Amino acid sequence: MKRLFIAFAAYCALSVAAFAQNGSWEDQLKSITNKEEKFRFLIDFVNDHPEHEQAENVLERATELASELTQDSLLAMLQQTKGNFEKTHANYSGAWDRYSAAKSIYLKARLYNEAGEVVYKQMVLLVEQNLPDSIIRLLDQNKALFRLSEQRLQNRVQLAYGNAYYMLGRNEEALNTFLGLLDGMEVAQDTQAYISLCMNVAQLQSQFDSSMNWYRKILPLAEEADKDLHASLLMAMGWQYSQRDDKIRDSALYYFKEAEKRIGYLKSPLIKVNLCTYIADYFFERAEYILAQEYFIKAWELGKENGVEYPILLHNVAMGYVALNRRDSASHYFERYKEAVKNSEDNYELLLLHQLNAGYLRMKGDSCSVEVLSEFEKAIAYAVKLEDPRHGVKMINTHVVNCLLDSSLNVTGKARIAESILEHCRFFYGLTNRQGQLLNYTDFLKNYASLEALYGDKVHALELYRELTAAYGEMNRKKYMEGLDEALIKYKADLKDTEIRLLTEKNRAERNMRNLIIAGLAFALISLFVIFLLYRRENRTRKQLDERNNQVEELLREIHHRVKNNLQIVTSFIHIQLDKLTDPQAAQALKDTAARIAALASLHHSLYQHEDLSSIHLETYIRKLCDDILHTLPHDSVRIDCELEALKLDMDKAIPLGLVISELITNALKHAFTEKSEDARITVQLVRKEKWELTVSDNGKGIPGNLNEAGQNSIGLRLIQNLVKKQVKGEFSFSNQNGAHFTVTFLPGH
Numbered sequence: 001m002k003r004l005f006i007a008f009a010a011y012c013a014l015s016v017a018a019f020a021q022n023g024s025w026e027d028q029l030k031s032i033t034n035k036e037e038k039f040r041f042l043i044d045f046v047n048d049h050p051e052h053e054q055a056e057n058v059l060e061r062a063t064e065l066a067s068e069l070t071q072d073s074l075l076a077m078l079q080q081t082k083g084n085f086e087k088t089h090a091n092y093s094g095a096w097d098r099y100s101a102a103k104s105i106y107l108k109a110r111l112y113n114e115a116g117e118v119v120y121k122q123m124v125l126l127v128e129q130n131l132p133d134s135i136i137r138l139l140d141q142n143k144a145l146f147r148l149s150e151q152r153l154q155n156r157v158q159l160a161y162g163n164a165y166y167m168l169g170r171n172e173e174a175l176n177t178f179l180g181l182l183d184g185m186e187v188a189q190d191t192q193a194y195i196s197l198c199m200n201v202a203q204l205q206s207q208f209d210s211s212m213n214w215y216r217k218i219l220p221l222a223e224e225a226d227k228d229l230h231a232s233l234l235m236a237m238g239w240q241y242s243q244r245d246d247k248i249r250d251s252a253l254y255y256f257k258e259a260e261k262r263i264g265y266l267k268s269p270l271i272k273v274n275l276c277t278y279i280a281d282y283f284f285e286r287a288e289y290i291l292a293q294e295y296f297i298k299a300w301e302l303g304k305e306n307g308v309e310y311p312i313l314l315h316n317v318a319m320g321y322v323a324l325n326r327r328d329s330a331s332h333y334f335e336r337y338k339e340a341v342k343n344s345e346d347n348y349e350l351l352l353l354h355q356l357n358a359g360y361l362r363m364k365g366d367s368c369s370v371e372v373l374s375e376f377e378k379a380i381a382y383a384v385k386l387e388d389p390r391h392g393v394k395m396i397n398t399h400v401v402n403c404l405l406d407s408s409l410n411v412t413g414k415a416r417i418a419e420s421i422l423e424h425c426r427f428f429y430g431l432t433n434r435q436g437q438l439l440n441y442t443d444f445l446k447n448y449a450s451l452e453a454l455y456g457d458k459v460h461a462l463e464l465y466r467e468l469t470a471a472y473g474e475m476n477r478k479k480y481m482e483g484l485d486e487a488l489i490k491y492k493a494d495l496k497d498t499e500i501r502l503l504t505e506k507n508r509a510e511r512n513m514r515n516l517i518i519a520g521l522a523f524a525l526i527s528l529f530v531i532f533l534l535y536r537r538e539n540r541t542r543k544q545l546d547e548r549n550n551q552v553e554e555l556l557r558e559i560h561h562r563v564k565n566n567l568q569i570v571t572s573f574i575h576i577q578l579d580k581l582t583d584p585q586a587a588q589a590l591k592d593t594a595a596r597i598a599a600l601a602s603l604h605h606s607l608y609q610h611e612d613l614s615s616i617h618l619e620t621y622i623r624k625l626c627d628d629i630l631h632t633l634p635h636d637s638v639r640i641d642c643e644l645e646a647l648k649l650d651m652d653k654a655i656p657l658g659l660v661i662s663e664l665i666t667n668a669l670k671h672a673f674t675e676k677s678e679d680a681r682i683t684v685q686l687v688r689k690e691k692w693e694l695t696v697s698d699n700g701k702g703i704p705g706n707l708n709e710a711g712q713n714s715i716g717l718r719l720i721q722n723l724v725k726k727q728v729k730g731e732f733s734f735s736n737q738n739g740a741h742f743t744v745t746f747l748p749g750h
Contacts (some may be wrong), residue, residue: 002371029061039065043081046461051307059085062698073114076105080118090307092125099125107145116142116149116157123160130346132167135160152190155181162200175204186610191225194218199236211240219500220507227265234259235275242282252282256406269306277316284323290523293320309342315352322359334360339577351382560604567601576688591714592666595632599662602628603655616654619644625658627667637680638673640665644686649748656727657694660720664742672700672740691730694744702736 032038042062046055059082066078083098099122106115119142127137139146139161147156162177177202185194195218202214215237222230238255241248252257256279266272280295296316302312314337321330341349358375449464473645519629574594602625619642626640647658673680683696717734718741724732730746 033066036071041071043077046081047084050085057724072105072109073111076102076111076114076118077104080121083121085126087121088307089405090688092129095125096122101452112145112148113150113153115155116145119145119251120153120156120160123157127163130167132164135164135167139164152193155190155193159197159200166200166204171204175201178204191221192229195222195225195229195233202240203236208244212237215240216500216503220503222295222509223504224507227262228268228271231259231262231266231275232260232271235271235278237280238282242278242285244649253279256282262335269302272306273303273310273313276302280316280320284320285599289320289323293317296320311349312352312382313336314340315356318356319359322356322363325363327363330360330363347382351379354379354382357431426594449516460519488537539682562603564601567597567604571597571601595666596659596663596719599625599629599659599666602662603658615648615650617659618647618649618654618688621654621658622661622686625661626665626684629662629669633666633669635669635673635680637676637678638669638682638685639680640682642684644684645688647686647688647692647748653728653746653748656723657746660723660728660732660744661694661696661718665719668696668698668700668740672698672702674701691745691747694746695742697737697739697741699739701739703740 029041032041032442039062042058042065045052046059046062049055062078062081066075069075075652079098079102081100082094086092086095086098101116103115103118103122106112106118119138125134126132126138139157144465146154158177158181162181165171165174175332178197182194182197182201185197197212198218198285202211205211205214215233219230219233222233234255238252238259241250241252241255243249243596248273256275259275263272267369276295280292280299283289283292283295296313296598297320300313300317303309314333318330318333318337321327337356338353341353343349354375358379361375435514445464445468447466449461452458452461523679571594574590574597577591578594579589581590622644623642626642630640661684665684668682672682679699682696682698685693685697687693689696721732724746725742726731728744728746730744732742732744734740734742
C-alpha cells in the first residue's frame with residue numbers, strides 16, 4: 001500500500017476546524033435574524049458535516065442567501081465550501097474547479113492569505129491522488145502568492161514541498177527542506193506542523209537509533225497536541241521496528257497495539273485504515289495469515305465506511321485469501337481489484353495486479369506454468385520502473401523465490417523461461433550489491449546459484465555457492481548468538497518502553513501541575529477580585545454612613561442652636577413682662593421660671609458645641625453648668641465644690657439631670673444662705689456605688705418646716721421629683737444634715 005508520509009496525511013486531515021452542532025440545523029437557522037450570520041452558519045454546517053444527508057440542501061440554501069449578499073469574501077467562501085463538499089464525495093475535478101473559482105475571488109479582493117489557503121486545499125487534493133509532480137508544479141506556480149501569506153501557511157507549504165520530494169524518491173532534497181524549515185520554526189507557532197516535520201526527518205534517517213531519537217523527542221508533544229498525530233507517530237515507530245532483521249523487530253507490535261488502543265478517538269479515516277494495514281502486514285510477514293486477514297478486512301471496511309476505498313485495500317484482502325488458500329473469496333476480491341485498476345497507469349498498482357494474478361494462478365495449481373512466470377516477469381518489469389525499485393522488489397521477492405523453487409525441477413527444455421528467470425535473478429543480485437540485501441535473501445541465493453549451475457555461468461554459480469556458504473555460516477553464528485543477545489535486546493526494548501512511559505507520565509504530571517497552578521491562580525485572582533468588590537462596597541457604605549451621620553449631627557446642632565435661641569427669646573419676653581408686674585410673688589415666680597428656661601438654654605448651648613451629640617461627659621457638663629449658674633446668679637460668699645467621677649451619659653438622661661442640678665443649685669443660692677457666712681458652700685458629688693449617686697448639698701440653714709410638706713408645697717421640688725422619676729428613671733430623696741441634702745440615684749443605661 002502507498003503509505004508514504006502518514007504524518008503529512010494526518011496533518012492535512014487536521015486542518016479542518018471542529019464545529020459542534022446541537023439540534024436541527026433548520027431550528028437553529030430560525031433563531032438567527034442577520035442574513036450574513038445565517039450564511040456563515042450554513043457554510044460552517046456544510047464544512048463540518050459534508051456527508052450529512054441534508055448537506056446538499058444546506059448548500060443550496062447558502063447559495064440562495066449568497067445572491068443577496070455582495071461581499072466578495074462571502075462569495076469566495078461559498079465556492080470554497082462547495083469545493084470541500086465535492087472533495088468529500090471524491091469528485092476531485094469538481095473540487096479543483098470550485099477551489100480555483102474561490103482563489104480568483106480572493107485575489108480580486110486582495111485577500112492573499114485566504115487565496116493561499118485555497119491553493120493549499122488544491123495541494124491536498126493532489127496528495128490524496130498521489131501526484132507529487134503536480135504538487136511541485138502547483139506550489140511553484142503560487143510562490144509569489146505564498147510570500148504574501150501568513151508565516152504559518154508558508155511553513156505548511158514548505159512541508160508540502162518536502163513531502164512531494166520524498167514521494168518522488170528525492171530523499172536528500174526532502175531532508176534538506178525539512179531541516180531548513182525546522183531551523184526557523186518554534187514549537188509554539190504550529191505544534192502539529194512541527195511534529196509532522198520531525199516525523200518526516202525521522203523517516204529519512206539512515207540509522208535506526210537516530211530515527212528513533214527523533215520519534216521519542218516528539219512523542220510527549222504529540223500525545224498532548226492531537227490524538228491523530230500521536231497515533232501516527234506510534235505507527236511510524238512500529239514500522240521502523242518492523243524493518244529490522246534482528247529480534248528487536250518484534251517490538252513493532254507493541255507500538256501498533258498502542259496506536260490501536262486509540263483508534264476509537266481518531267478523526268482521520270486514512271490513519272485508521274493505515275493502522276490496520278500496518279498490523280496486517282506485520283502478521284502477514286510472519287505467516288500468521290488468519291490474524292493478518294482480520295486486519296486486512298478491517299482496513300477495507302473502515303475505508304468503505306469513510307470513503308477511503310483505495311484499490312490497494314482490495315488487493316490486500318485478495319492476497320490474504322490467496323495465502324489462506326480460499327479460492328472463492330480470493331477470486332471475488334481479485335476480480336474487484338482488477339476492475340478498480342483496469343484503467344490505471346500507476347506502476348505500483350500494476351505491479352500489485354500482476355503479482356496478485358501470479359499468486360492466484362499458483363493457488364489454483366499452476367505454479368510452474370508459463371502464465372505464472374509471465375505474470376512475475378510483468379510484476380518485475382513494473383517494479384524496475386518505480387522511482388525507488390526497492391519498494392516493489394521487496395514486495396515481490398518472496399513470491400519470485402517461491403516460484404523459482406517450484407519451477408527449478410521442471411524447467412528442462414524450457415530454455416527461454418530459464419534465461420528469463422536468470423536475467424531477473426541477476427538484476428536482483430546486482431540490486432542487493434548496490435542497495436542492501438532483500439527479504440529471504442538466502443533462499444533467493446540458493447535458487448539463483450542452482451539455476452546458474454544448470455543453465456548459466458558455472459563459474460559465477462561457484463561464487464554464488466561460496467557466498468551462500470558464508471551466509472549460512474553467518475546465519476548459524478547469529479543463531480548461536482541469538483540466545484545471548486535475546487535478554488539484552490529484550491532489556492533494551494523494555495528500557496525504551498519504560499523511557500517512553502516515564503516521559504508520558506512526566507508530561508502528564510507537568511500538565512496536571514500546570515493546570516493546578518492555573519486553577520490556583522484563577523481562584524486567587526477571583527478571591528482577590530471578590531475581596532476588592534466587598535471592600536469597595538463596604539468602603540462606599542461607610543462613606544455614605546459617615547456622610548449621613550455628619551448630616552444628622554449638623555441637623556442636631558442646628559436644632560440645639562435654634563432651641564437655645566428660642567429659649568433665650570422666651571427668657572427675654574419674661575424679663576419684659578417682669579417690668580410690668582407689681583405683685584412681688586408673681587414677679588418672683590416669673591424670675592424662677594426665667595432661671596429654669598435659662599438653664600435649659602445653657603444646656604442646649606453646651607450640646608451643640610459638643611462633638612458627640614448622642615452622649616456627653618457628665619462630669620464636664622456639671623462643672624460648666626455650675627460655672628454658668630454662678631455667673632448668672634452671682635453670690636460672693638458662696639462657692640461650689642465639685643467632686644465628680646467620670647461618666648459618659650446619654651442625652652436622654654443628661655438633660656433632665658442638668659435641669660435637676662440647676663434647680664437645686666439655684667434654690668440653694670437663693671434660700672440656703674440668708675445670712676453671710678465665710679464658709680458657705682454648695683457641694684456637688686457624683687460617685688458610683690451599686691448605682692450612680694448624684695448629691696447636691698449645702699451647709700446652709702436647711703429646709704424649713706416639715707420635710708414632707710415642703711416637698712409637696714415646693715414647685716421646684718415637685719419638678720425635680722417628676723424629672724428624676726419619669727425621665728431619669730431614678731430615685732430622689734432629700735433631708736436636713738447640717739444643711740439641705742438632695743440625692744438622685746440612677747442607672748446610666750436606658
